[in-house]
Amino acid sequence: MKFRVLAINPGSTSTKVAVYEDDAVQFSEVINHASEYLETFSSVAAQYAFRHNAIISLLQENNISIHTLHAVVGRGGFLKPIASGTYVVNEAMVKALENPWKEHASNLGGLIARKIADEVGIQAYIVDPVVVDEMMSVARFSGLKGIERQSIFHALNQKAVARRLAEDIDKAYGSSNVIIAHLGGGITVGAHQCGKVVDVNNGLDGEGAFSPERSGTLPVGDIIKRCFSGRYSEDAIKRQIVGGGGMVSYFGTNDVREVEALAARHDEEASLAIDAMAYQVSKEIGAMAAVLEGNVDAIALTGGVAYSEVITQSIMKRIAFIAPVHIYPGEDEMTALAMGALRVLKQEEEAKEYE
Numbered sequence: 001m002k003f004r005v006l007a008i009n010p011g012s013t014s015t016k017v018a019v020y021e022d023d024a025v026q027f028s029e030v031i032n033h034a035s036e037y038l039e040t041f042s043s044v045a046a047q048y049a050f051r052h053n054a055i056i057s058l059l060q061e062n063n064i065s066i067h068t069l070h071a072v073v074g075r076g077g078f079l080k081p082i083a084s085g086t087y088v089v090n091e092a093m094v095k096a097l098e099n100p101w102k103e104h105a106s107n108l109g110g111l112i113a114r115k116i117a118d119e120v121g122i123q124a125y126i127v128d129p130v131v132v133d134e135m136m137s138v139a140r141f142s143g144l145k146g147i148e149r150q151s152i153f154h155a156l157n158q159k160a161v162a163r164r165l166a167e168d169i170d171k172a173y174g175s176s177n178v179i180i181a182h183l184g185g186g187i188t189v190g191a192h193q194c195g196k197v198v199d200v201n202n203g204l205d206g207e208g209a210f211s212p213e214r215s216g217t218l219p220v221g222d223i224i225k226r227c228f229s230g231r232y233s234e235d236a237i238k239r240q241i242v243g244g245g246g247m248v249s250y251f252g253t254n255d256v257r258e259v260e261a262l263a264a265r266h267d268e269e270a271s272l273a274i275d276a277m278a279y280q281v282s283k284e285i286g287a288m289a290a291v292l293e294g295n296v297d298a299i300a301l302t303g304g305v306a307y308s309e310v311i312t313q314s315i316m317k318r319i320a321f322i323a324p325v326h327i328y329p330g331e332d333e334m335t336a337l338a339m340g341a342l343r344v345l346k347q348e349e350e351a352k353e354y355e
């Protein structure tokens, strides 16, 4: 029997929708949302009906009946820290996603999946949400009592790429040591030790390399001064760290291609910033090599920025001494979502219950 799965991935500026029949994609579309329009909503949660309707209209326009589906899967959001895997969107999860502890478009993934699944009486799932937490105890120390480091990262893409990398080097994910650098609008670099992400930078809270739109780690003294200068609200400071940080703060764009175009026109600051981002990513990878005590089977660069040859070369010249580097540009979160649901439908894996 073949299984049909609808996958939904709400992002900050788009909602990605795909239908899979087993592992073959039957339909895939990105609904782009104008940022000016999204800004008219008071919160991400307030976009729920708008995004749900947009998905339903798209499916209808393409003659895809939700009655032909066997499951719906969405990108999961800010739940409590949980183990990696596929989770049923149960009542406890709905409650948590309706009251998330952090705003992020992915909070809508499970909720919209559940709404569509309920309409036709099938199961809704999420897979590897951003709060997957497999961090080892020693990595949780921040250096200040009362503040713990948190595992917030691109778990869905990192796990999918890590499995693909392990396959490409003829190893099982569960018995390999790999470093995955997700280079998207946000950047996270994770140390995957025998199938567990034992350390990773928090991609949404000012840790790690700067990225197209996030500051990464900042000199704490200077940020304290800025916080208490009386010139900025708490929201404004947060916006400088996520959304308005990184390349956005230097060049007013989160599109690395635009910064590369500036560099190509001999803008020295743009050239330097591109190299600085690559330099910081390389330092993070070096740090994760230390986490793995030098036992690194391979390293992967993934995400949209990994399409840039200038950036991948600049990283590789600094880290190639550690282990072989594989490049998987872009991300395949839709397939990762669908395959997570499919493993459950095919009874290869048991869906977990959120408590």
Ligand SMILES: Nc1ncnc2c1ncn2[C@@H]1O[C@H](COP(=O)(O)OP(=O)(O)O)[C@@H](O)[C@H]1O
Binding pocket: 011, 183, 184, 185, 186, 212, 254, 255, 256, 257, 258, 303, 304, 305, 306, 307, 308, 330, 331
């Ligand atoms: N060919 C390319 N060269 C350089 N950067 C690219 C290229 N394609 C996409 N990017 C950059 O990748 C980033 C988006 O990556 P992506 O993985 O799609 O992120 P997200 O899912 O976080 O939005 C943007 O900064 C974009 O400019």
Ligand SMILES: CCCC(=O)OP(=O)(O)O
Binding pocket: 011, 012, 130, 152, 153, 154, 184, 185, 186, 188, 202, 203, 204
């Ligand atoms: C790092 C947590 C997940 C995240 O930030 O996702 P996006 O980069 O897609 O916003």
